[in-house]
Amino acid sequence: MQLTVKDMTRIFSFSRTNVGSKVVLAATGAVIFLFLIGHMLGNLQIFEGPERLNAYAALLKSTGKLLWGARIMLLVAVTLHIVTAAKVTLANWRARPVGYTCKKNIETSYAARTMIITGPLVFLYVAYHLMMFTLLKTGPEYSETDVYANVVAAFKMPVISGVYIVAMLILGAHLYHGIWSMLQTVGIGNSRYRRLRRTVAPAVAIVIAAGYIAIPVAVLAGIVK
Secondary structure, eight states, X not given: OOOOHHHHHHHHHHHTSHHHHHHHHHHHXXXXXXXXXXXXXXXXXXXXXXXXXXXXXXXXXHTTHHHHHHHHHHHXXXXXXXXXXXXXXXXXXXHOOSOOSSOOOSSOOHHHHTHHHHHHHHHHHHHHHHHHHTSOOSSXXXXXXOHHHHXXXXXXXXXXXXXXXXXXXXXXXXXXXXXXXXXXXXXXXXXXGXXXXXXXXXXXXXXXXXXXXXXXXXHHTTXXX
């Protein structure tokens, strides 16, 4: 099926509506979520030793154009996610320029109310993280080929590990509400599924945050040397 200019115009117009913005957030969030899962599983191979992690890193580099294609798709998803989230937040602020005299949060949470803060914080850390482990421009002296040694050298420094752990906790909070909202957008918003959302959203967020945090903790504890 080939999209016409008229179809593209309709899609663009829909994406600018409130419902369309939520769909864009859910779709781009899903792409980012899948990347986080895959990246975490790849990184956790550090517990299998340097040969396994370095072989995994070499395999990724060998894909060449495929790897860059995935990076570009992820960059587009992240950009759309940030722009759409900012647009929705600004629209909400314009809709109510004067705050509530007495506000009770019934179907919301602290994670939901701080999404506009946690999102940019995570983005800033990702930029720093890429400078450190992908471009090898920050942190200790790195090897071009020994990824395992690079990770250990970085996380042996308490400051780097501390910043990473805090960033992953913030990511977990952002994911919690993001997963909650995505489930609601795809149709699991009925009150009958409220308990399911309250179980799945925090559980998945905790698993992902814990998976990433396990690496610097293991390095600091001497489990990964």
